[in-house]
Amino acid sequence: MCKKEEHSMSSPVSTTTASNTDTTYTWEEVRKHTEVDDKWLVVDGNVYDITKWAKRHPGGNKVISHYSGQDATDAFGAFHRDRQFVNKFLKLYRIGRVDDDDNRSSELAHDFDNVRELTKTMDLYKPNFWFYAFQLGHIIALEVLAYATVRYFGANIFSFLLAGLFMGTSQTQGAWLNHDFGHLSVFKSTKLNYIVQEFVFAGIQGAPASWWKYRHYQHHAKPNVINKDPDIKMEIFFLVGDTVPKEVAKAKTGFMPYQHQHKYFPFLLPIFLIPVYYTFEFFRYVIKRREWVELTLMIAFFVRLFYLFAPFLGFVGALLLFMLARTIQSTWFVWVSQANHIPMAVEHDEADQHWVQLQMNATCNLESSTLIDWFTGHLNYQVEHHLFPTMPRHNLHKIRPYVQSMCEKHNIPYIRKPFWTAMADILRSLKKSGNKWYELYNMLDPAGDH
Structure with missing residues (x-):
C-alpha cells in the first residue's frame, strides 16, 4: 500500500x-x-x-x-x-x-469492485477547485477577522472571546481542509497535495502534516481495530467498545473511574486532547523524526501569532487566545470525529473480514444539510469516505445511494443518524462500555476501590 x-x-x-x-x-x-x-x-x-x-x-x-x-x-x-x-x-x-x-471470489467482493468502477465512470475523483478555493479562502478570512477584532475593539473580554471563536473556527475548518490534502483528494500530483497540506496544517495551524499521516492512515487501514487503530487507544482516560473494557478489567491496568467516563468525557477529552496532548505530541514527533521543514513552519506559526496579537493582548493574552482557539477546535473535532466511530464496534482484527465489512462495522453517517456538511467537513459521509478515502468530499453524497444499495443486498447495516442522536450516542456508548468494565472489575476484585 x-x-x-x-x-x-x-x-x-x-x-x-x-x-x-x-x-x-x-x-x-x-x-x-x-x-x-x-x-x-x-x-x-x-x-x-x-x-x-x-x-x-x-x-x-x-x-x-x-x-x-x-x-x-x-x-x-x-x-x-x-x-x-x-x-x-x-x-x-x-x-x-x-x-x-476465495476472498476475491465472493459476491460482496464482486459487487464492491463494481461500485468502485462506478466511482470512476461517474468521474467522482475529479475535484471542484472552486470548492477548495472557498475552503481555503474562508479559513484565511476567519484568521483576518480574529486579528481585526482585537485591533479595532481593543483588549476586552468581548473582543477576546469573539477573536477566539473566529480563530477556533478557522482552525477547525483548516483541519478539514488538511484532511482533504492528506487524502490526495485535491490535486493529481501526490507531491503537490503534500506540499499544500504542510502549508495548511503546519503553516496555518502549527501542526505537522507528517504526524497526521502517520496516525490517520493507520486509522483508515484498520478503523476501530484494537492495537492497530491509534484513535481508539484511549485507556489512560476512556474505554470504548465491548472488548477493551473486559480486557482492562481482567488485567487491572486502568486507574480511572471508567463507570463515570460518560460524565467526564464532555469536559476532559475536548480540553485535554488538542490544547495539551496533541500540542506536546506535535513537537515531540517532528523533533524525534527530524522533520525540520515542518518544525520551521510550526515555529513560524507561533511567531506570527504573537507578532499579531501580543501588541494588543500582551504575551500572556496572546497565549490564552491561542489556548481558547485550540479548545474550541478540540471540542468541535472530538464530538464530530467520535460520533462516527465510538458508538460502533471496537474489536480485534479479523484476517478474513472484507474491506466493506471492516469499514461498515466501524463507521456510521450523520444526516446531511448544508450547515452540517460545513460543520463536519463532510465527515458526516464517513461511510463513503472510508470506502473511498481519496474521493473529494463534495462528491461523497453522489455515491451514497449505491453504497447503501450494496449494503442492503448483503445484509450489512448501513447506519445514518440525525446529528443530535449521533452526539448523544457517544455518551450512551461510553456509559455502556464503562459499566461493562465496572461490573467485571468488581466481580474479579470485590474489594476494588474504583
Missing part, C-alpha cells in the same frame, strides 16, 4: 529474496508471515514479501504492516489512485500467488 505514488526508489532493495515467480502459497502459509522481520501480504492474488519495503513505505511502516498475513487488495485500491504506477515498484517484491483466493 504505497501511499505516495510519486515516491522515487533511486536505490531499490535487492530482489534476490523476492522475485517474480510462479510459486503458489496457501493462505495458511501466508498468515504465518506477520513478524517484524518477516512480513507477507496479498494484493490481487499475488503474494509479496514486504519485509524490507515496509521500512521504506512512504505511508509509514505500521499502516502497511497492519495487513501482514492478510489480503490487502481493497486497502491497496483505496489508498492508491494510480495503481499501475505503484505496481511498478510493488512487483519487485512479488514472490508468487495464493492458490485459494
